[in-house]
Amino acid sequence: MKVIKIGGGCLNGKKTISAILDLLSVRGKGNIIVVSALHGITDMLIEGMKSALADDQNIPDLMSQLKHRHMLVAKYLIPSGLPLREYRQDLSRMLAQLERMFYGLNFTREITPRISDHISSFGERLSGQLLSAAMRASGTRSLYRMPHKIGIVTDGKYGDATANLVKTARNLRQNVIPTLKSSQVLFIPGFFGVSENGEITTFGRGGSDYAAAVVTAASGAEMLEIWKDVDGFLSADPRFIEGAELIPELSYDEAAELSYFGAKILHPRTVEPLRKSRLPIEIRNTMNPDVTGSRVTNRKIVTPSVVKSVAHTTDIGIIKIHAPGVGARPGIFGDVSTAVAEGGVNIKSVVTSQTCISLLLAQKDLESARQALQAARPRHFRRLEKEEDIALVSIVGEGMARKPGIAARCFSAAAACKVNIEMIAFGPSPVACYFIVKERDLPKAVTAIHTTFFENPGRSEVGPSQTSDNK
Ligand code: ASP
Ligand code: MG
Numbered sequence: 309m310k311v312i313k314i315g316g317g318c319l320n321g322k323k324t325i326s327a328i329l330d331l332l333s334v335r336g337k338g339n340i341i342v343v344s345a346l347h348g349i350t351d352m353l354i355e356g357m358k359s360a361l362a363d364d365q366n367i368p369d370l371m372s373q374l375k376h377r378h379m380l381v382a383k384y385l386i387p388s389g390l391p392l393r394e395y396r397q398d399l400s401r402m403l404a405q406l407e408r409m410f411y412g413l414n415f416t417r418e419i420t421p422r423i424s425d426h427i428s429s430f431g432e433r434l435s436g437q438l439l440s441a442a443m444r445a446s447g448t449r450s451l452y453r454m455p456h457k458i459g460i461v462t463d464g465k466y467g468d469a470t471a472n473l474v475k476t477a478r479n480l481r482q483n484v485i486p487t488l489k490s491s492q493v494l495f496i497p498g499f500f501g502v503s504e505n506g507e508i509t510t511f512g513r514g515g516s517d518y519a520a521a522v523v524t525a526a527s528g529a530e531m532l533e534i535w536k537d538v539d540g541f542l543s544a545d546p547r548f549i550e551g552a553e554l555i556p557e558l559s560y561d562e563a564a565e566l567s568y569f570g571a572k573i574l575h576p577r578t579v580e581p582l583r584k585s586r587l588p589i590e591i592r593n594t595m596n597p598d599v600t601g602s603r604v605t606n607r608k609i610v611t612p613s614v615v616k617s618v619a620h621t622t623d624i625g626i627i628k629i630h631a632p633g634v635g636a637r638p639g640i641f642g643d644v645s646t647a648v649a650e651g652g653v654n655i656k657s658v659v660t661s662q663t664c665i666s667l668l669l670a671q672k673d674l675e676s677a678r679q680a681l682q683a684a685r686p687r688h689f690r691r692l693e694k695e696e697d698i699a700l701v702s703i704v705g706e707g708m709a710r711k712p713g714i715a716a717r718c719f720s721a722a723a724a725c726k727v728n729i730e731m732i733a734f735g736p737s738p739v740a741c742y743f744i745v746k747e748r749d750l751p752k753a754v755t756a757i758h759t760t761f762f763e764n765p766g767r768s769e770v771g772p773s774q775t776s777d778n779k
Contacts, residue, residue: 309339309340309529310339310532311520311533312335312339312340312520312532312533313516314328315516315517315534315536316435317537318537319344319347320537322385325346325439325442328594329446332443333447333448333493335597337493338489338490339493340488340523341495342496342497342498343439343495345431346378346381352377356370357410364410367414374406374434375399379399381442382396382438382441385445391445398437398441402437422507425507426507432499433454437452439495448492449492450492451492453496455496455497456502457483458479459480460523461475461479461501461504462511464509466507466509466510471511471526473525473526477526480523481527498515498520511575514575517578518577518580520578521580525582525587526581531589531590532589532590533589534574534589536573536601538593538601539591539596540591540593541554541617542617543555544754545571548755553762554602557603557605557609558602559606559739560579560605560606562739564580566619566704569621569742570621571619579604586606588605591603609706613705615703615708616705616706617705618701618702618757618761619703620754622671623670624668624700625696625698626694626695626731627677627681627693627695628693630690630692631664631688632690634663641658643684644681644684644688648680648681650680651677653669654670655667656668656669656670671696675694698745700744703741704739708738708741709738715732718741718743721760722753727746728745728746729744730744
């Protein structure tokens, strides 16, 4: 048995969805299918909360848009008559629940983390309901089971929950495994689980990949297939590098690092539940389903160029906290990170020196972090500085930490095209090195580094390709 995860990027348009259901009617039987919301629906729900808060008159319009998006697909895939009538009823029932929550939010004048998670979970609920109904209409037995009913248990942290694998495994063994049938397709909505107190909690944006990994590990499945609208991880962003190559096989660490900073292929936490039992991930393009894209496995392959990918992101900013002697003052970093965390901000990375702590944050978090630090008492710093016009480049590959000269080659490549590297971090992960450049220099930097490693990999002092298993 395997778990197949279907991304929201490919649940886009009735014809694409119909093609995916055709594939599932063959490949999905006997397996568990974890689904994302239809393309754009989660954004609609999140925006919807703001407009519902502003004015309850906006709610009917929002509800009819949601209904329309799902009915459009349903009318194409489900024959009119009884099956379509039944689906319409089920959909209305689910939307009525959601509508009550939007009114509740307007009444209480507040978008709490609790209601926000609850409302955002509806995208996946709606798509699970729709796909399962459409599958049945096409003559394949199918049902959907809700994460909170079957017991995908979380730690209760809103917006960034972690699953409890032991408890989830126990629940799935009881509630799901006995109901699996080789003639049937079982859908489970991704993105959320339920805390021990019964609260709906999401795994963060893009979290259906992680949900699928949790279901894979907890159900005793042999692997996770992720169906997307791309083949997998590439050696660089194809918008910058025309000849970017597909990476056929990556280690768990490589996939995690690439996802953390840059490549939007997997949710960065997807590998967590899988690595202990060494369950592989295969990425498949639904437009090209017979070809395996990237495989993520337990093997650590060192390629001749050592570097497998040059990823980047512009969704990054820095807060520099200038304070003399920070390197020698115990506790200051603790105070800084507490202040920032209390402002609801996640620190992506930190670089410190004697006189400055630099916090790497998502763009959207810069201002809240700055305000939280300004307000913190005692105040440890002389000055705060915010940098926004930057980009982060990361190079990722197994074996980097052991091969001399990798970082040096990046810097020479950058220097040769007059790109200034503002900050560098090498060491926290043995498979990744990242550095900061000005945003306007990004395409030049990526191109230069990619060329260095991919167009003449032989130039490195590295021996022939080797493979070593991670024991
Ligand atoms: N629908 C959720 C999101 O857009 C989760 C996911 O698709 O992975 O973030
Ligand atoms: Mg995704």
